[in-house]
Amino acid sequence: MGCFSVNNASVTGNTLYDNDRFGQGNSDQGNGDIVIATRFPGNANCHPGSNAVPCDAMRDVQGVTVQDNTSSNARYGINLPGSSDGSTNNVGINAISGNRLNAPTAVVVDQHVTVNTYAISPVPSQVASSEPETIAVFPQGNAPLGVALGTPCTAYVPNTAPPVCSAYSNRGTFQFGANDPGGAYNVNYIEVFLSTGTGFDVRGPGASGPFVNAPFCHLLYVPPQQAGTNGVIYLDQVTQADPASYMPNFSTSSAIGSGAPLSNSACTIYAASSRDIHYSLNDAVLDLDIQFAQNGTYYMYEFTNNNVNAHSSGNGFGGGFWSLWGYWHVGPVQ
Amino acid sequence: MNTAHFALVFAGACTSLCIAQVTQVSEAVGVISGTVKGADGSPVASGLVSVSRIADTAKSKLRRISGAAATVPNGSFRLPSLDSGTYRICVQVPGTAWIDPCEWGPGGRTVALPSGQALSSVNLVLNKGAIVTLRVTDPRQLLSMHEGKTPGAHLLLGVSTDALSFRMASLVSQDTGGRNYQLLIPFDRKVNIAVSSAFFRLLDTNGIALPKSGSVIPVIVPSGQQAPTLLLSVIGVGSP
Numbered sequence: 001m002g003c004f005s006v007n008n009a010s011v012t013g014n015t016l017y018d019n020d021r022f023g024q025g026n027s028d029q030g031n032g033d034i035v036i037a038t039r040f041p042g043n044a045n046c047h048p049g050s051n052a053v054p055c056d057a058m059r060d061v062q063g064v065t066v067q068d069n070t071s072s073n074a075r076y077g078i079n080l081p082g083s084s085d086g087s088t089n090n091v092g093i094n095a096i097s098g099n100r101l102n103a104p105t106a107v108v109v110d111q112h113v114t115v116n117t118y119a120i121s122p123v124p125s126q127v128a129s130s131e132p133e134t135i136a137v138f139p140q141g142n143a144p145l146g147v148a149l150g151t152p153c154t155a156y157v158p159n160t161a162p163p164v165c166s167a168y169s170n171r172g173t174f175q176f177g178a179n180d181p182g183g184a185y186n187v188n189y190i191e192v193f194l195s196t197g198t199g200f201d202v203r204g205p206g207a208s209g210p211f212v213n214a215p216f217c218h219l220l221y222v223p224p225q226q227a228g229t230n231g232v233i234y235l236d237q238v239t240q241a242d243p244a245s246y247m248p249n250f251s252t253s254s255a256i257g258s259g260a261p262l263s264n265s266a267c268t269i270y271a272a273s274s275r276d277i278h279y280s281l282n283d284a285v286l287d288l289d290i291q292f293a294q295n296g297t298y299y300m301y302e303f304t305n306n307n308v309n310a311h312s313s314g315n316g317f318g319g320g321f322w323s324l325w326g327y328w329h330v331g332p333v334q
Numbered sequence: 335m336n337t338a339h340f341a342l343v344f345a346g347a348c349t350s351l352c353i354a355q356v357t358q359v360s361e362a363v364g365v366i367s368g369t370v371k372g373a374d375g376s377p378v379a380s381g382l383v384s385v386s387r388i389a390d391t392a393k394s395k396l397r398r399i400s401g402a403a404a405t406v407p408n409g410s411f412r413l414p415s416l417d418s419g420t421y422r423i424c425v426q427v428p429g430t431a432w433i434d435p436c437e438w439g440p441g442g443r444t445v446a447l448p449s450g451q452a453l454s455s456v457n458l459v460l461n462k463g464a465i466v467t468l469r470v471t472d473p474r475q476l477l478s479m480h481e482g483k484t485p486g487a488h489l490l491l492g493v494s495t496d497a498l499s500f501r502m503a504s505l506v507s508q509d510t511g512g513r514n515y516q517l518l519i520p521f522d523r524k525v526n527i528a529v530s531s532a533f534f535r536l537l538d539t540n541g542i543a544l545p546k547s548g549s550v551i552p553v554i555v556p557s558g559q560q561a562p563t564l565l566l567s568v569i570g571v572g573s574p
């Protein structure tokens with residue numbers, strides 16, 4: 001149950017059980033039975049879903065009351081998570097009290113969020129860690145595992161209403177995000193695999209990857225060394241390899257925002273039309289203009305590292321330290 | 335992580351459970367706790383222990399499938415609120431010579447967590463690695479003159495790990511004559527250190543110009559020995 005950028009809302013008298021999931025196919029990672037958060041920054045489109053509409057609200061949460069609810073079988077009864085979409089992360093609570101929260105942690109507040117905690121009972125725990133982590137960026141780019149990204153059509157089946165795609169685009173702008181609890185500027189680099197290889201994990205064909213024995217596009221991004229300058233993108237010139245002997249070759253690089261395109265046999269990164277990393281509190285987000293050279297389903301894996309050399313641990317779907325955030329399909333509709 | 339690597343992880347999933355204590359807890363979710371020590375027996379403080387659920391043979395309802403916790407000064411850690419399943423445990427200790435077993439080697443330890451139970455006494459042992467210093471001489475201070483100022487000016491030094499993640503060398507100090515970077519690598523195996531820059535022109539230890547397309551420096555450090563200091567020189571700049 002979510003209260004996203006609401007004003008003067010009440011959540012009362014609900015009985016919730018195992019309600020802390022988000023998105024199709026996304027498994028519980030402790031989103032909370034009741035979620036209160038800011039979403040969707042102003043002067044933009046309001047989501048979710050494909051029916052975006054213009055909106056210009058400030059996107060705070062104000063005047064929320066949460067009382068007399070029962071929550072069970074969730075990691076958190078009430079969760080006030082941080083938002084990485086550029087909204088304010090400002091939350092004003094009238095009262096959170098009198099709830100029966102049968103969760104290991106009753107109320108939790110992300111350290112990104114500014115909230116009047118004195119109005120919350122029981123006293124909330126703060127979510128904090130010392131390692132960076134990659135993040136799913138909403139609404140563009142990444143999506144929960146198992147959800148196709150918004151691949152635009154390049155062709156339509158004639159005489160169909162509504163129009164039906166017959167092929168998906170090989171080019172798009174993809175967002176890659178990282179979070180560091182010490183501040184977004186601590187993000188030292190972001191590494192990405194867009195990989196067509198699949199494994200035998202029952203959770204999905206891309207789970208436990210990346211797999212390098214099929215075509216992939218592998219890149220490394222280093223943020224600007226000083227404010228007002230450009231980040232640098234490196235593109236691995238290896239695009240398929242024997243896993244036992246794979247060694248990346250980051251021999252080509254370009255400045256984001258001005259540099260020449262980088263290409264290999266799997267993809268092209270248009271550095272000049274990409275948007276350099278942008279920061280919001282603890283979140284850093286990079287927009288890359290990428291064109292794929294081959295048809296296929298590209299699973300998107302991310303890894304990040306910070307200024308004290310701590311690295312991300314993964315979201316549990318990718319193999320090792322990798323987070324698998326979604327996929328992008330190129331080519332004919334199957 | 336490559337496919338062959340994962341096959342090893344699955345095969346070893348049950349062995350770790352045999353030496354861990356399992357007790358029923360009141361929570362519907364499970365707990366993994368234990369200690370992290372070095373191979374010399376010293377407790378590893380300031381470590382970050384992370385767990386990630388690995389694939390099962392059957393689809394199941396997944397709950398919390400990953401988590402992380404810091405070790406306390408005696409090296410102990412506790413990861414609550416985990417659903418049952420088989421987890422891979424990794425430990426990173428930034429700024430030290432302790433090697434994360436998930437980053438180098440067969441992929442770290444795996445433990446099976448039964449539903450609603452506490453898996454305690456998960457005792458992890460870390461090995462030390464070799465800290466390789468890369469001395470980049472730069473008497474004209476071209477790095478500081480251009481990095482962060484000239485678009486595309488960057489020097490990439492690092493190594494690809496067994497987990498497929500790239501670890502950039504850490505800048506540890508700089509002086510008027512150049513910079514010192516460091517990389518942590520395991521003992522007794524060949525590691526290729528990557529050097530790449532589309533902007534800076536470089537010479538290697540032998541004074542040979544490195545190609546603009548980049549180069550690798552193979553390094554092997556035998557157990558217990560001091561890692562060599564690798565020398566590179568910045569001699570000019572080109573166009574990015």
